[in-house]
Amino acid sequence: xxxxxxxxxxxxxxxxxxxxxxxxxxxxxxxxxxxxxxxxxxxxxxxxxxxxxxxxxxxxxxxxxxxxxxxxxxxxxxxxxxxxxxxxxxxxxxxxxxxxxxxxxxxxxxxxxxxxxxxxxxxxxxxxxxxxxxxxxxxxxxxxxxxxxxxxxxxxxxxxxxxxxxxxxxxxxxxxxxxxxxxxxxxxxxxxxxxxxxxxxxxxxxxxxxxxxxxxxxxxxxxxxxxxxxxxxxxxxxxxxxxxxxxxxxxxxxxxxxxxxxxxxxxxxxxxxxxxxxxxxxxxxxxxxxxxxxxxx
Amino acid sequence: xxxxxxxxxxxxxxxxxxxxxxxxxxxxxxxxxxxxxxxxxxxxxxxxxxxxxxxxxxxxxxxxxxxxxxxxxxxxxxxxxxxxxxxxxxxxxxxxxxxxxxxxxxxxxxxxxxxxxxxxxxxxxxxxxxxxxxxxxxxxxxxxxxxxxxxxxxxxxxxxxxxxxxxxxxxxxxxxxxxxxxxxxxxxxxxxxxxxxxxxxxxxxxxxxxxxxxxxxxxxxxxxxxxxxxxxxxxxxxxxxxxxxxxxxxxxxxxxxxxxxxxxxxxxxxxxxxxxxxxxxxxxxxxxxxxxxxxxxxxxxxxxxxxxxxxxxxxxxxxxxxxxxxxxxxxxxxxxxxxxxxxxxxxxxxxxxxxxxxxxxxxxxxxxxxxxxxxxxxxxxxxxxxxxxxxxxxxxxxxxxxxxxxxxxxxxxxxxxxxxxxxxxxxxxxxxxxxxxxxxxxxxxxxxxxxxxxxxxxxxxxxxxxxxxxxxxxxxxxxxxxxxxxxxxxxxxxxxxxxxxxxxxxxxxxxxxxxxxxxxxxxxxxxxxxxxxxxxxxxxxxxxxxx
Numbered sequence: 001x002x003x004x005x006x007x008x009x010x011x012x013x014x015x016x017x018x019x020x021x022x023x024x025x026x027x028x029x030x031x032x033x034x035x036x037x038x039x040x041x042x043x044x045x046x047x048x049x050x051x052x053x054x055x056x057x058x059x060x061x062x063x064x065x066x067x068x069x070x071x072x073x074x075x076x077x078x079x080x081x082x083x084x085x086x087x088x089x090x091x092x093x094x095x096x097x098x099x100x101x102x103x104x105x106x107x108x109x110x111x112x113x114x115x116x117x118x119x120x121x122x123x124x125x126x127x128x129x130x131x132x133x134x135x136x137x138x139x140x141x142x143x144x145x146x147x148x149x150x151x152x153x154x155x156x157x158x159x160x161x162x163x164x165x166x167x168x169x170x171x172x173x174x175x176x177x178x179x180x181x182x183x184x185x186x187x188x189x190x191x192x193x194x195x196x197x198x199x200x201x202x203x204x205x206x207x208x209x210x211x212x213x214x215x216x217x218x219x220x221x222x223x224x225x226x227x228x229x230x231x232x233x234x235x236x237x238x239x240x241x242x243x244x245x246x247x248x249x250x251x252x253x254x255x256x257x258x259x260x261x262x263x264x265x266x267x268x269x270x271x272x273x274x275x276x277x278x279x280x281x282x283x284x285x286x287x288x289x290x291x292x293x294x295x296x297x
Numbered sequence: 298x299x300x301x302x303x304x305x306x307x308x309x310x311x312x313x314x315x316x317x318x319x320x321x322x323x324x325x326x327x328x329x330x331x332x333x334x335x336x337x338x339x340x341x342x343x344x345x346x347x348x349x350x351x352x353x354x355x356x357x358x359x360x361x362x363x364x365x366x367x368x369x370x371x372x373x374x375x376x377x378x379x380x381x382x383x384x385x386x387x388x389x390x391x392x393x394x395x396x397x398x399x400x401x402x403x404x405x406x407x408x409x410x411x412x413x414x415x416x417x418x419x420x421x422x423x424x425x426x427x428x429x430x431x432x433x434x435x436x437x438x439x440x441x442x443x444x445x446x447x448x449x450x451x452x453x454x455x456x457x458x459x460x461x462x463x464x465x466x467x468x469x470x471x472x473x474x475x476x477x478x479x480x481x482x483x484x485x486x487x488x489x490x491x492x493x494x495x496x497x498x499x500x501x502x503x504x505x506x507x508x509x510x511x512x513x514x515x516x517x518x519x520x521x522x523x524x525x526x527x528x529x530x531x532x533x534x535x536x537x538x539x540x541x542x543x544x545x546x547x548x549x550x551x552x553x554x555x556x557x558x559x560x561x562x563x564x565x566x567x568x569x570x571x572x573x574x575x576x577x578x579x580x581x582x583x584x585x586x587x588x589x590x591x592x593x594x595x596x597x598x599x600x601x602x603x604x605x606x607x608x609x610x611x612x613x614x615x616x617x618x619x620x621x622x623x624x625x626x627x628x629x630x631x632x633x634x635x636x637x638x639x640x641x642x643x644x645x646x647x648x649x650x651x652x653x654x655x656x657x658x659x660x661x662x663x664x665x666x667x668x669x670x671x672x673x674x675x676x677x678x679x680x681x682x683x684x685x686x687x688x689x690x691x692x693x694x695x696x697x698x699x700x701x702x703x704x705x706x707x708x709x710x711x712x713x714x715x716x717x718x719x720x721x722x723x724x725x726x727x728x729x730x731x732x733x734x735x736x737x738x739x740x741x742x743x744x745x746x747x748x749x750x751x752x753x754x755x756x757x758x759x760x761x762x763x764x765x766x767x768x769x770x771x772x773x774x775x776x777x778x779x780x781x782x783x784x785x786x787x788x789x790x791x792x793x794x795x796x797x798x799x800x801x802x803x804x805x806x807x808x809x810x811x812x813x814x815x816x817x818x819x820x821x822x823x824x825x826x827x828x829x830x831x832x833x834x835x836x837x838x839x840x841x842x843x844x
Binding site for chain 2: 042045046072074078082101106110112113139
């Protein structure tokens with residue numbers, strides 16, 4: 001598919017106002033851990049960047065030490081992405097914060113048309129306290145439900161603000177309306193950065209084996225050897241079915257049709273493409289630990 | 298004492314009920330000194346009698362309450378629309394009546410270009426007039442295989458491109474799975490791109506670049522020329538980002554002695570936070586000048602009906618399409634309306650669907666309880682599907698409406714057959730209902746979506762004909778007098794400019810539309826064909842044929 005063209009991965013963050021998208025963006029910027037992130041936001045409104053991290057700032061771009069940038073796209077997302085594609089070197093990951101009323105699936109569908117980018121996944125945040133009320137709002141309800149059903153991974157945020165019963169019932173409801181999407185429960189949008197940054201690697205897979213989770217309590221990272229050729233789609237589905245807590249996987253898998261394939265799993269999304277030259281078989285998986293995990297078997 | 302000029306005319310329609318028709322108007326310092334007979338006006342002192350308009354009819358300068366200055370910019374691209382249309386220089390482009398004519402027109406433009414790789418953009422295609430036969434990339438390849446060629450549809454929601462353009466955008470490949478990109482029998486895209494999300498990435502390659510939506514200096518001047526040709530002396534530029542450099546340019550250009558129109562440019566809500574929007578509008582208000590009015594806000598609430606992106610109430614679209622999109626969160630809309638009411642800022646809202654209109658009405662009701670505002674004149678723009686209950690609410694809430702009368706002509710058949718079905722299509726753009734309920738009303742072109750031309754817009758509201766020649770919605774027709782009011786004082790009222798323009802009476806701006814015929818006495822079916830000689834703006838004379 002990629003014909004050897006280097007494509008920058010894009011993760012789309014969706015969710016209605018107040019769900020915690022901006023908090024998650026701020027969290028990622030603080031925990032980029034040497035990765036070069038490009039964050040695209042609709043506006044700089046609530047982005048809080050420590051002043052000492054800012055190297056340069058113009059109307060539309062804030063450059064941060066460590067090579068991260070934050071760009072506001074205003075009413076022209078594609079211009080911003082086209083400008084970003086000229087950045088040298090290319091960022092390791094683009095995180096695109098959709099506006100509160102945008103449908104992240106539609107954005108993903110369009111981003112996937114851009115030759116310089118590939119969609120890594122759609123992460124949709126939901127505010128545990130308000131999401132169900134909003135989903136029945138006469139104006140915005142159907143938009144909320146469309147956002148939730150677009151998700152590859154759902155983040156049930158502000159889980160600390162509701163009691164146990166509400167938490168359990170909201171969790172169950174989120175799974176229902178998202179057709180069984182994997183759900184991460186969080187407070188303050190503190191999603192483990194590894195879950196979003198797993199996309200980043202040098203293409204050989206070797207670096208994954210020694211990846212150390214920043215928040216070991218939140219998830220389990222495993223390195224899977226895959227030496228025998230497999231039917232890759234079935235293999236991926238089996239991984240997902242076999243581990244209800246699996247949220248991400250990335251690596252290289254030998255195909256029964258010959259050759260090595262890149263396999264990426266982001267929640268429910270499975271992407272398979274030809275592996276780059278020099279890639280070695282092996283797969284990194286990230287599973288949530290039970291306390292953080294939200295999927296019934 | 299400054300010089301007084303008295304103009305005589307065959308008839309002067311003043312829109313002032315105390316003196317509805319006169320023969321003379323006196324002008325001093327760019328303003329109207331008085332109207333009446335020559336004898337009445339002589340009392341003002343020494344004057345010069347100007348008889349050049351003796352065989353003309355003078356109306357108040359027309360006011361276009363919903364247009365975009367980018368109409369001036371689009372004329373740099375090849376016009377391939379179905380209807381005859383006049384460009385800023387007065388050249389009348391004949392309509393392209395079939396796909397062959399479109400190809401022919403583009404091929405001529407192709408031959409005029411030296412660089413074989415330069416992009417070739419065209420605009421205003423509308424396949425509904427070709428029995429919905431779609432333009433294919435193979436057809437556009439006949440224009441050129443070396444340069445990217447693309448045509449923007451009249452609706453602004455669809456684009457067709459050639460193979461070269463697809464190739465440059467990396468899309469000339471099988472396996473694409475996007476609802477906005479139809480595929481041909483060969484598994485490759487047909488070249489049609491539906492919706493801004495798929496148009497924009499390819500549009501960049503065919504010459505629809507980032508400056509397209511904003512009028513640059515030349516675009517603004519061309520837009521003003523179109524104003525003169527259509528009798529318009531005050532026109533809105535209804536959705537602009539208005540960064541500092543654009544404001545400086547617009548201030549400079551509009552201040553020139555030969556700039557013939559007053560531009561009212563509204564700050565578009567998108568791309569900034571609601572707080573920033575309010576602050577920016579306040580700042581812009583301080584930069585307002587006579588010919589560049591700033592400080593108003595435009596909020597786009599939903600999409601378009603023919604693009605199926607408007608928000609409709611139950612039962613939704615006639616063809617079963619999924620409900621449309623919100624372009625602003627209700628919370629943000631509520632915040633902006635509240636803050637604007639509190640701070641005395643003036644807001645216009647784009648709502649095409651009736652659910653979007655309902656949301657604005659809800660927010661206004663709430664906002665007005667918190668911030669009573671006796672003369673806010675917030676205006677619902679397009680508001681195409683409002684029913685009578687909504688007009689009753691508008692009246693109670695003190696809102697104005699600017700209905701899209703032209704739309705009824707161009708897309709009325711489409712609405713009848715496809716988007717909203719016969720019943721709602723018949724009452725769309727309900728001008729008579731608005732007036733019956735006492736809602737201050739304007740009517741508009743939304744240029745460049747349809748051509749700038751308030752007399753055409755008035756014709757559309759009076760006759761309610763669709764392209765196919767059907768009268769659609771007899772009950773919502775309005776009188777010629779009401780239509781002429783809507784394109785002068787009606788539109789001026791929605792901009793809070795009715796004290797300055799929109800009628801010919803003492804103290805107001807000397808803004809006139811100079812017409813070849815009398816719109817009040819021609820057959821109402823001929824209203825659109827009343828010739829425009831030009832305008833007088835701020836006492837300055839602009840003859841269309843001499844631009």
